Amino acid sequence: MTRLVALLIGLLTVIPPTWADEPQIVEIEVTGMTCPFCVYGTEKKLNRLPGVEQAQVSLKNKKARIVMKPGESADLAAIRRAIVDSGFSPGKAAVQPPKAEK
Amino acid sequence: MIQEKALLAGLAMVVLAADVSAMGIRSFVALPLEEGGTVLRLFGQRNRDQNLNVLTSNLAYGVSARQTLFLGLPYRLSSGEGDRLGDLSALYRYTAWQVDNLEGTSRLGLLGGTILPTDSDRDVRLQVGAVATFFRRRHEWDLDALWVEGLGKARDRARYDIAWQYRLTPAEHPVWGIGDEWDLDLELGGRWERGSDMVHQATLGLQSIHKRWVLEGAVVQDVNGPRDTQYILSTRFHF
Numbered sequence: 001m002t003r004l005v006a007l008l009i010g011l012l013t014v015i016p017p018t019w020a021d022e023p024q025i026v027e028i029e030v031t032g033m034t035c036p037f038c039v040y041g042t043e044k045k046l047n048r049l050p051g052v053e054q055a056q057v058s059l060k061n062k063k064a065r066i067v068m069k070p071g072e073s074a075d076l077a078a079i080r081r082a083i084v085d086s087g088f089s090p091g092k093a094a095v096q097p098p099k100a101e102k
Numbered sequence: 103m104i105q106e107k108a109l110l111a112g113l114a115m116v117v118l119a120a121d122v123s124a125m126g127i128r129s130f131v132a133l134p135l136e137e138g139g140t141v142l143r144l145f146g147q148r149n150r151d152q153n154l155n156v157l158t159s160n161l162a163y164g165v166s167a168r169q170t171l172f173l174g175l176p177y178r179l180s181s182g183e184g185d186r187l188g189d190l191s192a193l194y195r196y197t198a199w200q201v202d203n204l205e206g207t208s209r210l211g212l213l214g215g216t217i218l219p220t221d222s223d224r225d226v227r228l229q230v231g232a233v234a235t236f237f238r239r240r241h242e243w244d245l246d247a248l249w250v251e252g253l254g255k256a257r258d259r260a261r262y263d264i265a266w267q268y269r270l271t272p273a274e275h276p277v278w279g280i281g282d283e284w285d286l287d288l289e290l291g292g293r294w295e296r297g298s299d300m301v302h303q304a305t306l307g308l309q310s311i312h313k314r315w316v317l318e319g320a321v322v323q324d325v326n327g328p329r330d331t332q333y334i335l336s337t338r339f340h341f
Contacts, residue, residue, distance in 0.1 A: 056278045059280075062204050
């Protein structure tokens with residue numbers, strides 16, 4: 001029994017919990033878009049950023065949702081720049097889970 | 103009569119050559135093209151009254167979010183006098199002012215460029231103008247004006263366009279992703295060349311807008327002057 005408990009404790013310390021692998025997700029306000037062409041151009045720019053798994057844009061809610069690859073951290077400055085390069089204006093951003101303090 | 107037709111054909115070619123990435127069918131627009139983005143447009147116009155068919159190939163390239171380059175080259179499909187290949191229009195747009203908000207966008211762009219003859223018998227023209235766009239919810243208004251200064255033997259020209267587009271469907275876009283939409287397009291435009299009266303034209307059109315392409319058709323009716331009726335069929339692809 002003691003061995004089993006020790007083994008479980010050992011496994012837990014070696015294998016990180018699953019939530020540690022959850023990808024970081026950024027939701028950011030994007031204003032100025034008017035039509036599917038605008039959405040396409042913005043998604044194209046965001047999807048080309050390093051570390052991005054998938055970027056989607058909501059014309060209805062004027063938002064972009066950027067899912068990062070596991071282990072990759074979002075570069076908010078690069079995301080904002082990509083939105084500006086698409087011809088639109090970035091606004092408030094929320095990162096889930098929040099970036100760890102360095 | 104033949105000279106008048108040739109004049110109108112030439113005017114139509116130059117005017118059409120300037121249209122590229124507008125969301126209005128005939129007007130310029132200040133809506134952006136992303137940096138590095140390209141739009142290819144094939145624009146066919148039939149003038150039933152003059153039996154004139156013109157296909158214009160246009161290319162728009164986003165130099166940056168605020169700077170766009172437009173190229174246009176018309177080709178006359180129908181038989182007639184003069185060269186089939188029209189002159190190359192090169193136009194640069196700089197978005198000088200832009201205010202975005204949750205309701206839409208307001209933009210003002212400045213236009214400048216040239217029309218380069220593809221035949222040594224014709225002279226260069228210079229073009230300068232402005233374009234404004236206002237977008238709110240389901241409505242878009244585009245206004246543009248262009249002065250074309252003829253050098254040498256080339257005559258001066260001018261044009262204006264006022265366009266209103268209304269999104270028919272969907273009433274609301276999907277929460278995520280890119281949905282298709284249908285827009286109604288109403289326009290009033292004017293075309294002028296030195297020595298002639300301004301011809302005002304009303305346009306009624308329909309646009310089917312998708313993620314990477316647009317298909318649009320319209321009827322253009324002269325309000326004064328020759329009173330011609332023209333038909334437009336156009337498609338654009340976004341790369």
